[in-house]
Amino acid sequence: MTSTHPRRNAQVDFETGRITSLVGELVSVKPVPAGQAVSYGGEYVTDCDTVLGLVGMGYADGIPRSATGASVMIGCDVFTICGRVAMDQVVVDLGPESAVPAGSQVEFWGERMPVATLAEKAGVPEVALTSYVGPRVEAEIVARIETSEDMEALGTRFASELRAGDAVVLKGELGAGKTTFTRGLGAALGARGTVQSPTFVIARTHQTDSAPLLHVDAYRLGEEGLIGDLDLDLAGSITVAEWGAPLTHAMPHWFDVSIERASGASADPLDDEADDPRTVRIRAGGSLPVQRLLRLTDGGNS
Known part of the structure; x- marks a missing residue:
C-alpha cells in the first residue's frame, strides 16, 4: 500500500542555514523476480529475485538526478538507489531476504549517513545538497x-x-x-x-x-x-x-x-x-x- 502523503523532512541549522539531514518514507515494498526492469527507461534490471522499496522523494525534493547507485540508510542497514531518480520517487533494492516494512524512515543524509557520501556518488558539490529544500519537504x-x-x-x-x-x-x-x-x-x-x-x-x-x-x-x-x-x-x-x-x-x-x-x-x-x-x-x-x-x-x- 502506498502512502498518499509520504513524510519528507529536512532539518536546518539556524546559524548556517544549511540542511543537516534529509529523510523520506519507504511508502511501499514489493517482491520482484530476477530480470525485472526498474524505474523509467528500464536501465536497472534485477539480477536475482529481490525486494524493491519505493521512497516518496525525488529530484523535486532535493535528491540529485545523478544519485543512482548512491547509498541510503534504513534502520541500521545501508541500501542502494537503483534505476532513475524520478521527480517524486526513487527505488531502493532491499535484497531478497528483506523484512523492511513500508513506513520506515529513509535517511539520505544526516547523523549516520554523511552528506559527503551522497554528494560524491552523485558528482555534485555538498553545498548543492545542503542549500536546497523542495517545496513539499517539511x-x-x-x-x-x-x-x-x-x-x-x-x-x-x-x-x-x-x-x-x-x-x-x-x-x-x-x-x-x-x-x-x-x-x-x-x-x-x-x-x-x-x-x-x-x-x-x-x-x-x-x-x-x-x-x-x-x-x-x-x-x-x-x-x-x-x-x-x-x-x-x-x-x-x-x-x-x-x-x-x-x-x-x-x-x-x-x-x-x-x-x-x-x-x-x-x-x-x-x-x-x-x-x-x-x-x-x-x-x-x-x-x-x-x-x-x-x-x-x-x-x-x-
Whole structure:
C-alpha cells in the first residue's frame, strides 16, 4: 500500500542555514523476480529475485538526478538507489531476504549517513545538497539558545520577517522563554509599552512602527468558541500567541515555534530569564511557504 502523503523532512541549522539531514518514507515494498526492469527507461534490471522499496522523494525534493547507485540508510542497514531518480520517487533494492516494512524512515543524509557520501556518488558539490529544500519537504530549523539574551535575539530575528497577518505560535513549558522571545520581537518592532506575559488579560495589543503587535496567552482558550468572543484582529496584526495551538484554526499560516528547556536544568524551571540551554524548533504552519521559514536563518539572511 502506498502512502498518499509520504513524510519528507529536512532539518536546518539556524546559524548556517544549511540542511543537516534529509529523510523520506519507504511508502511501499514489493517482491520482484530476477530480470525485472526498474524505474523509467528500464536501465536497472534485477539480477536475482529481490525486494524493491519505493521512497516518496525525488529530484523535486532535493535528491540529485545523478544519485543512482548512491547509498541510503534504513534502520541500521545501508541500501542502494537503483534505476532513475524520478521527480517524486526513487527505488531502493532491499535484497531478497528483506523484512523492511513500508513506513520506515529513509535517511539520505544526516547523523549516520554523511552528506559527503551522497554528494560524491552523485558528482555534485555538498553545498548543492545542503542549500536546497523542495517545496513539499517539511523543514525544521533547529536553534541552540544558551542565554536569555540569545532568546531575545531570536525574537529580534523574527521581527525582521514579519508583517500584518503573520503569526508566531509559541509552545513550551512554563519558564521556557516564550515571553523573553516576545520581548525581543516587540523591541525590534518598536512596540509601545512593556511587553510582558498577558496571562491575566489573555490578549494585549501594542502599537509598533508597522502593524500592531497582538500578544496573546491562549492557555485558557481551550474552546474555539472562546477565541471568537475575543474578536482578535489577526489579519491586521502581527500575532504572537503563547500556548497558541487553539488559535491555528483561525489563521491561514503561522511560524510554529517549540522551545525545549535542557533536561535536568539546575535553574528555577519557572524562571523565564534563567540562563540554561534551550533548543528551539521552528516549522512552517498552515500555508506558510518554506522559503519564508528559511529566511530566518543566518544562511537565509546572508
